[in-house]
Amino acid sequence: MERTLINSVSHHISKEVLIKGRIINLRKMGGISFVQVQDYTGKIQTVWGKEIPAKMGDAVEVIGFVKKDERAKGGYEIEGNEMVVIATNIEEYPFDLSKPKLNLQLTTLLDSRPLSVRHSKVQAIFKLYDILLEAYETAMREEGFTEIKTPKIIGAASEGGANVFKINYFDKHAYLAQSPQFYKQIMVGAFERVFEIGSVFRAEPHFTTRHVNEYISLDAEMGFINDYQDVMKELNKTLVKIFNDLTKKGGKYLKEYDVEIPEVPNKIPSVKLSEIKEIIKKKYKYEISADTDIDPEGERLAGRYAKEEFNSDFIFITHYPFSDRPFYTMRSKENPEETYGFDLIYKGMEIATGGQREHIYASLMKNMKEKKVSGKGMEFYLDVFKFAMPPHGGWGMGSERIIQQILNLGSVKEAVLFPRDVKRLSP
Amino acid sequence: MERTLINSVSHHISKEVLIKGRIINLRKMGGISFVQVQDYTGKIQTVWGKEIPAKMGDAVEVIGFVKKDERAKGGYEIEGNEMVVIATNIEEYPFDLSKPKLNLQLTTLLDSRPLSVRHSKVQAIFKLYDILLEAYETAMREEGFTEIKTPKIIGAASEGGANVFKINYFDKHAYLAQSPQFYKQIMVGAFERVFEIGSVFRAEPHFTTRHVNEYISLDAEMGFINDYQDVMKELNKTLVKIFNDLTKKGGKYLKEYDVEIPEVPNKIPSVKLSEIKEIIKKKYKYEISADTDIDPEGERLAGRYAKEEFNSDFIFITHYPFSDRPFYTMRSKENPEETYGFDLIYKGMEIATGGQREHIYASLMKNMKEKKVSGKGMEFYLDVFKFAMPPHGGWGMGSERIIQQILNLGSVKEAVLFPRDVKRLSP
Numbered sequence: 001m002e003r004t005l006i007n008s009v010s011h012h013i014s015k016e017v018l019i020k021g022r023i024i025n026l027r028k029m030g031g032i033s034f035v036q037v038q039d040y041t042g043k044i045q046t047v048w049g050k051e052i053p054a055k056m057g058d059a060v061e062v063i064g065f066v067k068k069d070e071r072a073k074g075g076y077e078i079e080g081n082e083m084v085v086i087a088t089n090i091e092e093y094p095f096d097l098s099k100p101k102l103n104l105q106l107t108t109l110l111d112s113r114p115l116s117v118r119h120s121k122v123q124a125i126f127k128l129y130d131i132l133l134e135a136y137e138t139a140m141r142e143e144g145f146t147e148i149k150t151p152k153i154i155g156a157a158s159e160g161g162a163n164v165f166k167i168n169y170f171d172k173h174a175y176l177a178q179s180p181q182f183y184k185q186i187m188v189g190a191f192e193r194v195f196e197i198g199s200v201f202r203a204e205p206h207f208t209t210r211h212v213n214e215y216i217s218l219d220a221e222m223g224f225i226n227d228y229q230d231v232m233k234e235l236n237k238t239l240v241k242i243f244n245d246l247t248k249k250g251g252k253y254l255k256e257y258d259v260e261i262p263e264v265p266n267k268i269p270s271v272k273l274s275e276i277k278e279i280i281k282k283k284y285k286y287e288i289s290a291d292t293d294i295d296p297e298g299e300r301l302a303g304r305y306a307k308e309e310f311n312s313d314f315i316f317i318t319h320y321p322f323s324d325r326p327f328y329t330m331r332s333k334e335n336p337e338e339t340y341g342f343d344l345i346y347k348g349m350e351i352a353t354g355g356q357r358e359h360i361y362a363s364l365m366k367n368m369k370e371k372k373v374s375g376k377g378m379e380f381y382l383d384v385f386k387f388a389m390p391p392h393g394g395w396g397m398g399s400e401r402i403i404q405q406i407l408n409l410g411s412v413k414e415a416v417l418f419p420r421d422v423k424r425l426s427p
Numbered sequence: 428m429e430r431t432l433i434n435s436v437s438h439h440i441s442k443e444v445l446i447k448g449r450i451i452n453l454r455k456m457g458g459i460s461f462v463q464v465q466d467y468t469g470k471i472q473t474v475w476g477k478e479i480p481a482k483m484g485d486a487v488e489v490i491g492f493v494k495k496d497e498r499a500k501g502g503y504e505i506e507g508n509e510m511v512v513i514a515t516n517i518e519e520y521p522f523d524l525s526k527p528k529l530n531l532q533l534t535t536l537l538d539s540r541p542l543s544v545r546h547s548k549v550q551a552i553f554k555l556y557d558i559l560l561e562a563y564e565t566a567m568r569e570e571g572f573t574e575i576k577t578p579k580i581i582g583a584a585s586e587g588g589a590n591v592f593k594i595n596y597f598d599k600h601a602y603l604a605q606s607p608q609f610y611k612q613i614m615v616g617a618f619e620r621v622f623e624i625g626s627v628f629r630a631e632p633h634f635t636t637r638h639v640n641e642y643i644s645l646d647a648e649m650g651f652i653n654d655y656q657d658v659m660k661e662l663n664k665t666l667v668k669i670f671n672d673l674t675k676k677g678g679k680y681l682k683e684y685d686v687e688i689p690e691v692p693n694k695i696p697s698v699k700l701s702e703i704k705e706i707i708k709k710k711y712k713y714e715i716s717a718d719t720d721i722d723p724e725g726e727r728l729a730g731r732y733a734k735e736e737f738n739s740d741f742i743f744i745t746h747y748p749f750s751d752r753p754f755y756t757m758r759s760k761e762n763p764e765e766t767y768g769f770d771l772i773y774k775g776m777e778i779a780t781g782g783q784r785e786h787i788y789a790s791l792m793k794n795m796k797e798k799k800v801s802g803k804g805m806e807f808y809l810d811v812f813k814f815a816m817p818p819h820g821g822w823g824m825g826s827e828r829i830i831q832q833i834l835n836l837g838s839v840k841e842a843v844l845f846p847r848d849v850k851r852l853s854p
């Protein structure tokens with residue numbers, strides 16, 4: 001007998017089918033057992049008037065009769081005839097996976113990820129993540145971006161210097177890339193528009209709810225722009241598409257968290273960093289010093305301002321000071337102490353950083369000098385600016401933070417399958 | 428005036444348009460200049476009766492009149508009126524990017540990748556690669572696989588031990604993942620079918636035309652299989668789809684290399700390792716010792732046999748000896764010295780490795796003991812087999828090798844944008 005996938009069972013009403021899957025719920029009432037089975041296409045209730053050989057969590061084969069029943073979810077269930085245990089739990093689950101909520105401490109949740117990921121609320125996170133990846137790829141391709149893969153092992157800790165992991169590379173040292181920045185810019189010279197979905201590594205020694213030491217960055221870089229606003233427009237367009245897809249395909253997963261995805265404005269409000277600091281000070285009595293980035297509390301208040309003033313979950317903050325941005329950021333023509341760099345805040349947390357880059361070789365050299373960046377080991381990057389690089393810009397976006405913010409998760413680590421932090425290297 | 432993308436110019440015949448892009452060819456004949464311009468959507472010829480301010484390689488804006496001309500590629504060209512140089516080469520290209528072939532040594536090609544990737548033949552490689560990535564993602568999703576991202580920094584050099592890069596991880600040591608093997612197997616317990624596209628790292632000290640130390644692996648893992656043949660069938664189906672997409676969307680890039688993609692058989696021929704060794708010995712007088720993997724020359728001859736005997740570019744080799752496969756490979760029921768592990772050979776080179784995995788806890792322990800694998804640091808993986816893991820299997824496929832073999836590239840490094848080998852850490 002051929003296997004029927006659970007999402008096709010409805011095509012076999014009043015017929016016998018064979019399904020395979022895991023028992024994710026099991027209740028007995030009177031002499032009747034109600035056994036919920038899940039495969040990769042869905043879940044279904046099977047009903048048994050006799051003893052069954054399996055227990056909660058087992059992997060089973062079920063032969064049964066598909067019966068219309070208005071009380072059942074989806075309008076049908078399977079009357080079980082035969083059950084074969086394919087694989088069984090030789091220990092009991094350390095927690096009850098059939099309860100609607102797991103209620104585990106974050107540490108326990110992550111330590112036991114191989115099992116906690118079998119819970120439907122945890123699965124919902126990573127099903128949404130899957131949709132997010134597909135949505136980003138699709139949106140980028142529709143906009144003419146070419147997908148690239150660039151090296152994660154690099155010869156020089158070039159971009160920032162600090163916060164970089166060191167590797168033993170044969171008889172030399174190497175480093176783990178903090179971003180694909182240099183490579184994606186180089187590739188603008190060839191394909192004009194490129195994107196990458198890849199691992200990035202940050203040796204930041206912080207324990208926070210918003211940092212992990214390894215994450216998946218959604219990068220893009222585009223050429224022949226008029227200015228940094230073209231980059232923001234493109235990112236805005238991309239987010240509209242992504243959030244549409246998440247709403248359309250992710251409904252049942254969003255429901256697990258009782259959240260609805262708001263529409264992304266077609267024009268996300270935008271404010272200068274210096275201005276938002278003033279606003280936050282005036283409106284919310286919170287002061288951030290003039291020369292630095294906005295801190296997490298400042299981001300939260302910027303998000304609040306966006307909601308109150310524009311009814312938007314998103315807000316761009318622009319014109320970060322040159323002192324606070326990497327040397328390759330283009331400086332503002334009006335005020336060279338400011339740059340055409342921006343952050344995107346979603347529900348009060350930064351989810352993306354981007355900007356226009358300096359594409360004129362002489363200006364790049366000048367910026368490096370001012371920042372005291374030696375340029376050693378990054379000649380391959382610098383030299384490309386001798387060869388007609390068009391005006392360009394792009395962004396890096398934290399994929400897991402998007403999911404964290406959509407589902408209002410307490411920590412970004414909940415949105416990473418197997419997160420890495422200062423202490424966590426396993427599972 | 429709004430920018431017109433080059434692939435939309437045909438909608439503006441007998442009108443004036445503004446295009447932006449890079450000059451990729453420039454010829455003068457009589458008083459006429461023929462200037463080919465490329466943007467991210469295509470190439471077009473612009474024709475000038477007057478002096479132009481730009482040279483080969485420059486990034487320009489062109490305003491001109493779209494004219495039907497049967498002699499032109501695509502049936503139209505642009506009569507140039509105005510050209511503005513957006514960015515110019517301040518040095519000459521070190522090689523002629525307008526020639527049909529670059530003819531560079533591999534070392535020079537790779538050293539100068541930031542510029543050599545601007546050549547149309549090199550671009551073709553990475554445009555095909557882009558199509559490959561999209562095709563794999565699409566095929567996997569169509570088959571119900573969930574995309575996952577798993578950590579590349581791992582706490583223990585668990586899988587093989589040798590050939591692994593060591594990292595300084597705060598006050599500890601960590602390692603770079605050689606594959607997502609353990610994680611994708613764990614995830615079968617949650618989603619039944621998962622795939623990953625991610626970086627893998629191999630500290631192999633070899634210089635060959637088929638190895639790099641960092642590459643992108645196309646992984647998949649699936650549960651509730653009947654046997655290893657289900658895995659091979661799924662991989663076969665995936666390859667049919669991928670190669671269809673490459674043919675459909677990659678025509679002009681394949682043309683650059685004068686290759687045509689053969690159809691993938693709906694049933695790729697399959698032969699046991701012990702048998703193919705016999706065949707190769709008998710047919711081609713090449714002997715491989717009984718207890719080892721097939722060597723590169725053996726793979727080449729297996730590919731030749733597949734072509735001669737089955738007119739297939741592909742052949743599965745199955746039943747690798749347990750001595751030659753990792754401890755998690757399922758052993759054959761008929762002969763426990765053999766496994767349900769397989770390789771896939773394409774045009775005489777291994778492009779994928781896969782098999783059925785051991786899913787019974789006790790058997791896994793036995794296999795480890797026999798292999799003298801301690802299990803230290805991989806408890807999170809081993810423990811999941813106490814919890815009803817269904818029969819499962821999967822594969823890892825070298826993305827860059829597929830492109831290498833399709834285009835008959837001399838080295839896999841040509842198919843990696845910025846390859847890493849023992850000596851190469853830059854660009």
